Amino acid sequence: MNRHELIETFPALYEVVSLKETFWKNPLKNDQAILKDDDINMQAIEAAEARLQRFAPYLKNAFPETEATNGLLESPLKRIDDFKEELEHVYNVQIVGKLFLKCDHVLPISGSIKARGGIYEVLSLAESILLKHEVLKIDENYEKIAEQSIQDLLSLYTIVVGSTGNLGLSIGVMGKKLGFHVVVHMSNDAKPWKKDLLRQKGAVVVEHKQDYSLAVEEGRKQAEQDEMSFFIDDEQSKTLFLGYAVAALRLKKQLDQAGISINENQPLSVYLPCGVGGGPGGIAYGLHQVFGPHVHCYFAEPTHAPCMLVGMMTRLHDHIHVQDLGIDNRTIADGLAVGRPSGFVGKVMEPILSGIYTVSDDTMYQLLATLIDKEGIALEPSAVTSLVGPVKAKTVNRNGIHLAWATGGSMVPDAIMRGDYEKGKALQST
Template sequence: MKTIQEWTDENSLIKDLIDLKEVLWINPKYEPFQAGIKNLPLNDGNVKDAEERLNRFAPYIAKVFPETSKQNGIIESPIADIPHMKQKLEQMYGASLPGNFLLKCDNALPISGSIKARGGIYEVLKHAEDLAIQQGLLTHETDYAVLDSEEFKNFFSEYSIAVGSTGNLGLSIGIMSAKLGFKVTVHMSADAKKWKKDLLRSKGVTVIEYKEDYSKAVEEGRKQALSLPNCYFVDDENSHDLFLGYAVAAIRLKKQLEDLKITVDENHPLFVYLPCGVGGGPGGVAFGLKLIFQDSVHCFFAEPTHSPCMLLGLVTGLHDQVSVQDFGIDNITSADGLAVGRPSGFVGRTIEPLLSGSYSVSDDELFRLLSTMADSENIYLEPSALAGVLGPVKLISEAEGKEYIQNHHLTDKMKNATHLMWATGGSMVPKETMEEYYRKGKNLSL
């Protein structure tokens, strides 16, 4: 591998990342959809299969998680119009921001209160279905509500599930696995918040804590799974199932936008800003969106300045062969869901031709945006969920963003644009913790 000096001589953006500066990077490997999709390992058939599986499980979900019964067991979040936040962003950054501003409220997803309720819950359900079908206990024609029975709980109790997490994925995997009857262990990195560990333990989940970061938690989870019979490891770094669970969000989003009478086409571009940790959640969502909206959607990842792992992986082309620590970046951030030092190689390579770009945000900025969102829209998010909110500002006011708009012939279309920020978590944050976040944001805004 090149030395840091060689990398920074070759690319000034890498020096800015090392200096913990906020950056906007436009992906030089971004391709028109039909070219970009050609050599990818997954397709729309895989996403439809995942959607059908979630539909089969809906009667069970509605039965065991009553909060989903209004939606008949479909785990989905609303879209919020955020005009007041748009005005605040224009004031804060002295920029005119054309287009419609929406928030995809995955902070309000039922069961585990974050985007991880999509991929994490889906992978556990798929594993449960595979086991039950193999044993002749279930067919696709069965009413899956039967899974809520002593027979199935006893059956699943013979099996265990393990995962490594900074917090939110662990919540989704832990809550869902325990509900089905699996023995489940969540390996938590140093960044994981205490309340997340406490909540998991209250559900009967075994939580193992590490002083090191996310990569160590994943490594130990993988080791445990290999050493135990009947133990299934949810591999956040490489899982196709997690990725497809997230991708189903795009099918649901299409209908939501139609219901809101929002057009997405060549003259009405959709810009989507996705907070990114290891990459599975935003990668899966972006993949699904590109399958549906093709060249009319422009997806950007957002990462903390202290943990820009996917950005480094893409900029260097080394993907999972490089970590932020290799460049002297500490991977310490209040955006705990994004505190990842090494990106998913599978996601990086899959999303590379489909991703418009990526940017980084400082922790202080996340807190300022957190308190501003609370004041302007009465929506309370965890710090990592605010990373997407800065996207339109970066795109519209920075030189690289302006160039992207011009190169893709979008200048005259920006007034018709929809900017969708993906709010990845927040509703399960304890009240006193959220008040602390809010106060910090207010103090930084003075």
């Protein structure tokens, strides 16, 4: 179908192609649906958590910033009451229930949600190679991975990835620390400071004039030409997906420690920024496994890059690009500047996801400034899309726990954050 036929078939697309902030409720959601996949289930999530536990002694020594969490890559859960009050004032609504921020912007090593999936896949790859060469046993202390002989072995292998920024950062930092050769194909919207940081860490950065989808395609082609290369596929990787899903087990523990029970009378509503879909999809799947019908997950996308919304609404998934609808895929939210969604994730989300809403660049700037003013927390533009979830997803009257997932921001240079803040303040005053 061409653009006009798609809009006629799916009238809700009219607002989307008009670049208006919109909300789509998923008509296929079925809380009783169970994904039938031998590789993705609760046992696989628990196995991923066990692998991260095995690597904890190594990470604790290799990255001193993980000492406080004993080598685990985890972030705090924080109530943001002052921001909630301002959100209610700006949108003239009352949000029933408490609003929390899941602070993945301060995750150790790479300062974004990609530390969950990206780093996990690198660790999984390293473990498989070391076990294959019989230089490591699963019941050993993984501190030995820091030995030079092991790094020399891993240096024979190359990791290749396509990225808009944060995934490349997580894989570049972790891969180089372990000894791998790392090549990151960066799309045209990747921030210069992220490319510079990757180069500082020793990764090879290949810049493309096209968008994320082409960067991924080129990275895949490169890896296929070398049997010692491994391509980390943000669109299709089940390993990445499971790394993200572990977050659900961790969140359950944090809620338990805070004395918060998730049940029919106190459901959990979660708002997740979405690019190609791997990170938010993995987390949403994990949350569904842990909390069942008592969790409601929503994806947040830029008005100029609503790839998952378009893919799921039309059920074309990765067979449609936002540019097919005349949408330019240009947004300040570099981590979400993706034109074609993961078909794998979209299909997994069909019975799980509650809905998707879109946020304009101007709204992102304003949310960024408000969060700094009210809570002293600085997020990158892509991450603040989660903050307006209760309003945009129309859940303000739902009693329970509202949770905005902060996907990145702590590594943004001060000058860039200050510029974004000033843009937000200027927009607030107009």
